[in-house]
Amino acid sequence: NARVLSGRPVAAAIQSQLSADIDELLRQGKKRQLLIVAATDDPSSASYVRTLQRFGGQTGVTVTVADLGPDASEIDIRTVLETASADENVHGIILQTPLPDGASISGLGSAIAVEKDVDGANPASLTRLLAGEACFAPATAAAVVELLDHYEVGLAGRPISVVGRSLVVGKPLLHLLLNRDATVTVAHSRTADLAAATGTAAVVVAAAGRAGLIRAAHVAQGSVVIDVGTNFDDAGALVGDVEAGSVGAVAAALSPVPGGVGAVTTALLFRNTVYGLPDPSGSPSLPAAAGAVL
Numbered sequence: 001n002a003r004v005l006s007g008r009p010v011a012a013a014i015q016s017q018l019s020a021d022i023d024e025l026l027r028q029g030k031k032r033q034l035l036i037v038a039a040t041d042d043p044s045s046a047s048y049v050r051t052l053q054r055f056g057g058q059t060g061v062t063v064t065v066a067d068l069g070p071d072a073s074e075i076d077i078r079t080v081l082e083t084a085s086a087d088e089n090v091h092g093i094i095l096q097t098p099l100p101d102g103a104s105i106s107g108l109g110s111a112i113a114v115e116k117d118v119d120g121a122n123p124a125s126l127t128r129l130l131a132g133e134a135c136f137a138p139a140t141a142a143a144v145v146e147l148l149d150h151y152e153v154g155l156a157g158r159p160i161s162v163v164g165r166s167l168v169v170g171k172p173l174l175h176l177l178l179n180r181d182a183t184v185t186v187a188h189s190r191t192a193d194l195a196a197a198t199g200t201a202a203v204v205v206a207a208a209g210r211a212g213l214i215r216a217a218h219v220a221q222g223s224v225v226i227d228v229g230t231n232f233d234d235a236g237a238l239v240g241d242v243e244a245g246s247v248g249a250v251a252a253a254l255s256p257v258p259g260g261v262g263a264v265t266t267a268l269l270f271r272n273t274v275y276g277l278p279d280p281s282g283s284p285s286l287p288a289a290a291g292a293v294l
């Protein structure tokens with residue numbers, strides 16, 4: 001049976017490093033603040049905000065929520081993002097989805113200063129990712145690489161298949177993996193033969209948002225499978241894209257949902273907020289966030 005690649009020890013390692021460094025910063029009178037901008041009454045957004053508040057409380061990072069309500073206009077949201085971008089007391093900015101009708105994440109993301117864009121929502125952050133410049137990649141994509149690194153899964157030169165091509169997961173992950181010298185295949189909803197795209201990969205990352213999409217026939221014997229999908233089954237339980245029972249019998253290792261990349265994503269948002277982008281001109285006063293320099 002496949003080894004379980006849990007996200008919890010990965011997140012815990014990041015959190016303990018952060019807590020130590022935050023203590024030192026607070027001793028120097030330097031606070032770190034993450035601002036979450038929400039314009040929705042979606043319960044899963046509210047639940048995620050609570051997760052972030054809890055993590056902030058445990059690590060000593062101030063988490064502030066600007067709750068603009070579901071009727072906020074695009075201009076209201078943009079104003080809050082621009083004000084926070086210029087506020088030296090704010091170090092990280094996250095814009096929650098869903099957004100009100102008529103507002104788009106890519107349109108509003110450009111109002112987040114790239115050095116505070118801890119979830120890679122600004123198209124300029126994606127441009128930097130493509131160019132191999134210092135940037136914050138979308139945290140879920142970065143969390144996949146972090147998890148693979150933690151468990152010492154080799155990337156360079158190896159065939160890796162990503163299922164999903166969204167701007168928040170699949171496409172940034174393609175570039176993060178390319179920057180690590182992997183040989184990447186990206187499958188998507190129009191892929192004619194999914195099993196052909198995934199079945200010879202050493203690592204398969206499932207980020208399609210389709211419960212049960214990846215089954216034993218889609219993965220190679222001895223491969224590593226990372227589930228990113230978050231779906232709800234008929235009973236309302238959180239499930240991933242991977243049929244864990246059958247895939248676990250074929251793969252060497254499987255990162256599950258829940259219990260996989262989700263916790264790592266949260267930890268990375270805080271790491272980005274605390275350390276910021278590495279200073280291109282010299283030695284950072286704190287260890288640079290691994291994964292930020294691409």
Ligand code: NAD
Pocket residue numbers: 140163164165166167168169170187188189190191194207208209210213228229230231261262265
């Ligand atoms: P999305 O809906 O924007 O994109 C889904 C992608 O999957 C598309 O590119 C589409 O082409 C592809 N796809 C859909 N059906 C497919 C099929 N049958 N075969 C192959 N490809 C198919 O979703 P997203 O924002 O990229 O998120 C993907 C999943 O990851 C969702 O379940 C989402 O909830 C989850 N997610 C998890 C986290 C986390 O922290 N755990 C964060 C973000 C997203």
